[in-house]
Amino acid sequence: MNSSVPERAGRVPSRPRPLVLGLVVLALLVAVAFAFRTPPVAQPVAFNHLNHTTDLKLDCLFCHKFVNKREHAGLPDARVCGSCHLDRAGKSAESRRVTALLTAGTPLRFNKLVRLPSHVYFSHRRHVAIGQLKCAQCHGDIATSVVPPSRPLVQIKMKVCLDCHQAKSQSLDCVACHR
Amino acid sequence: MTQSRREFLWSAGAVGAAWALVRNGGVQWSASEANEPEWMPGTEARTNSTCLLCPSRCGIRGRVVDGNLVQIAGNPLHPMSQGGLCPRGIAGVQMLYHPNRLTTPLVRDGARGAGHWKAITPEGAVALLGQRLQALRASGRPEALAVLAGYCAGSMEDVWRRFMQAYGSPNYIADDYNDGTDVVMDLMHGIPRRPAYDLEHAGLVLSFGTPLFEAWWSPLQAYVAFGGPGHSRGEGRSQRLGPRFVQIDTRFSRTAARAHEWVGITPGTYGTLALGIAYVLIKEQLIDVTFIAEHVDGFEDWRDKGGDLQEGFRSLVLRHYRSEEVSAVTGVSVERIVSLAKSMAEHRPAVAVFGAEVLADSGGLFAGLAVQSLNVLMGNINRVGGLLFSDRAPVEPLVTASLDQPARAGLDVRPVAATTAPFGGGDPALKLAQAVAGEGGTSPVDVLLMYYANPLASSTHPEVWSKALSHVPFVVSFSPFLDESARHADLILPDLLPYERWQDAPAPSSYPFPVWGIAQPLVEPRGGKKSGMATGDALLALAQRIGGTVAKSLPYTSMEELLKSRARGLYASGRGMVLGSAFERGHSRQMEERGWWLPQYPEFDSFWSDLVDNGGWADLFHDVTDPARLALTPSGRIQLMPVRLRDALAAEGKGRTLYQSTKSATTTAGTQFPLRLIPYRVSTLASGTLALEPWLAEQPTVFPDTHWVPWVELSPKTAQQMGLHDGVAVWVISSRGRYRARLKVFPGAAPQNVNAPYGLAYPDGESANPLHLLDEAAEPLTSVSAWYSTFVRLERA
């Protein structure tokens, strides 16, 4: 054997063991699946839905102003939060932080949790105001959540839409929803 | 190709130097797969406004979603455009969001024209310019301030003129689009204004080369008239068509293609043909004898003060414009001439329309008078469906100017661009450039402000302008894009785009009734509220900064406030209406016809708020019984043989007589330059200062089928003779210069002409401007450049 060959070259490369290979493949698959998962959604403040909907008995419409009027339900901006939090802070630390942020004039930009592909037409007005669906049907138990979830509580697939449309004898024409 | 596809697409048309900005990180590029949105979900509004991209001033309705202008559609309340719009207006969104758009003032950082800039705040820019102007005024030379202003929207011209007056400079120089018809109207009618045409109610529209459907004062006005009332929005199901359109043209334009009849004609002979038609009208007794007897001088022969017999219009035409002779000159057959005259008589009211295509030629003034004589002979003046002198909107004037001693002294100095032509304003921009470029080093202009003017691109003499700009110590541009001329500026204070600012937008001269459109901000300025400033607001701020009588003469805090104060004149006028539905328009007009007018609003504020919401004000009633709308000459009659022109010709002493020269106006081709150049404007393309929107650049015209690059049109026969085929690159060469273009073989081109669109440039900024090839010929009476007397040759590039 040639002495100039570096030390490592002396080792006979071992055949990879099936278990290790399997683990590597699995890890790769998980990584790929994760990579293609929608990224988690973070919110500027840890909004407590339960507190607002149950304890304070606020209507969903108080913050999601366009539910009955437009496609988007609408997310609250600093003015909506400020209508209460500017005057009085709640008991929690997070609530005091909100008051501080609003007093400093920081804009609050909540992020959309449920995102539809752009080729889908979905209108809240149509489903809530006209179709009389409950929010929970698509959004699950969001109203009683304590911390903002980073992923939708209900996974909406096209099958969900179609099953419901079929059950309620609504249009199944593709262009009724695709665009 | 190092440049990526999208960079190429969007930089096209905005000039090359904008590149530096793009490359230096002025613009962030990112591929956008989809509009997977960060939409702040929710708000959406449709707001009425007015389009300012061409003189037509159509009503627009912007759709704004979450603060972004996503669409421009027509405003159905607008009395002329009625919800319709042209491609350019629609593509305005691409101008607003153009990556090469300047969103902040720039000050030169390095040598002039080197392309190095430093961004400053609008307040900083106003302060910089203010200091310069204060110093100039203090040195006792306020007249050394000059402004070169393109086609100003509404009050902007008043604000500029007022600013210059209070500052003390007579050098407000208009570089706008002037078709010369005001001179014709002045000579014949004593009314120095461009005429309006009531196309909608005409029986026949006889257009002498006017590109009604392409680049007229208001293509929408022509479209709406052409479409007629049928299938229209909410006005019944009538299928009645509009008037018959006849297009007399040197090229097969889109207007010619769509007109009901097209008459091909030899360039430079419009006047001859008009008089040839007049010959038939007179011979066949198809003229309006009563109208002529009551309102027209110079038709019959007359004796002057010395008792000599003078030849009147009738004798002159009958003697010199026999059909066979006219046919030989114009290339229009005798049968066609006769049939044109007959169809004028058949489809009354038949109105003759004309503009720069007739007047911007040697002999153009006579030709213009000849065409207008048809309107007079047919009794079309101030008649329904005829040619009118329409009112301007009765807005309140600006506050009275107060002038101090320096201002009065400055205003007494002779203007730099004073014209020497007997009639009309000539080409004042070129005069200015010559004055500045001429005197070895010491320029009579110390500070030059360019407002919607890009002389390096639009002038027929860019080389003079180039020299002139280098002589002026301080050059300021207000262009929202880094155009050719702005590149040579010391300071750029970019105007906001029409969707970001307040602006009044009165209808162009061609409308048969006054409209005072209003443009309002649909979105915030693109760079944010603080980064840009509308030029109107900048001027008002500048006046305040200079202070004294200048500030007193423009005491408004903003354009919005200024416009609101002007609207008080409309409110108090006792006429017209805030824009409304077709029904409301009809009602208002009928009431006014019967002498009624009812106030719609109890107080001004609600009037103003509705005016802004609906997009403006209009008065659809036009008084056709008012004799002051026929002629304001000393005799009160229309002069077919204008006295002032006869005197001027006599003084000229060259033996020229009225209407004579039109016949000999045509120049001929030589062996070196065998083809006549016919420059024309493509409707979808901006010229001069504005960047191209990709939608329009990709398909500038419906025909010929061409994309992105400048082109010229040649007839198949000529192309074959020259061995050129469709799509090859050619040099267009005249005695003055050359440019590169793609050849399009087009059966509608006359065999002896090259049709050359202008306003185009290559994506890398290379100029392709046929106006730069024009020979030095000009109409001697108006000193307007002759556009149609230049000959060129084509060589394969």
Add this chain to the structure above:
Amino acid sequence: MTRWGMVIDLDRCTGCAACEVACKSENNIATVSPEQADLGRTFSWMKVMAQVNGDFPDTTMRFMPRPCMQCDNPPCVKVCPVSATYLGEEGIVGQIYARCIGCRYCANACPYTVKYFNWYAPEWPETARHALNPDVSVRPKGVIEKCTFCHHRLQRAKEEARSDGRELQEEDFQPACAEVCPTTAIVFGDLDNPRHRVHELKQDPRAMRLMEELGTEPKVYYLTPRA
């Protein structure tokens, strides 16, 4: 039954191309490179065709705005292997981008050449993304696209009418091209509804459809020029 259709009066078309650009703005239609444009790969869901006849000075020209014909017997649907294109309930030929596999059979089958293939991903500069219409998805690379009669407007219009508790009116749903046409040459509505203008106009003696002999049953009618 609702059958959306269009009547285009060729006597009124001036070839101004406002319909083309309005369509591009409404439907987020991308611009292609000059090289691609010269290959005829520009996207024009609505395209004004110009046909020239004769040499100077006897030249004539005809303009013909050409959207998707929305055939009642669409040849493109028959060849689609994945049902990405199909005839909808109200007569609009749908094109479902998410289903499309980019085989381009439909583009070849269409006798009117109204189907366009995305050879590249559409691109906009960052600044110009603001001008995109949020109601219309941007098509990815590798799918076919075509005129949809602006059916996203129909989705909204129907909802608007239902929300107001009234029936859909003619003026509630107009595609961008018809809305903007300055001469009102483009008329749009329900061909089967006697209250809509198209119902009457399609029976006009001047009315004809393109390549009727193929049996495609287009729902776009043309009123042929009188002169």
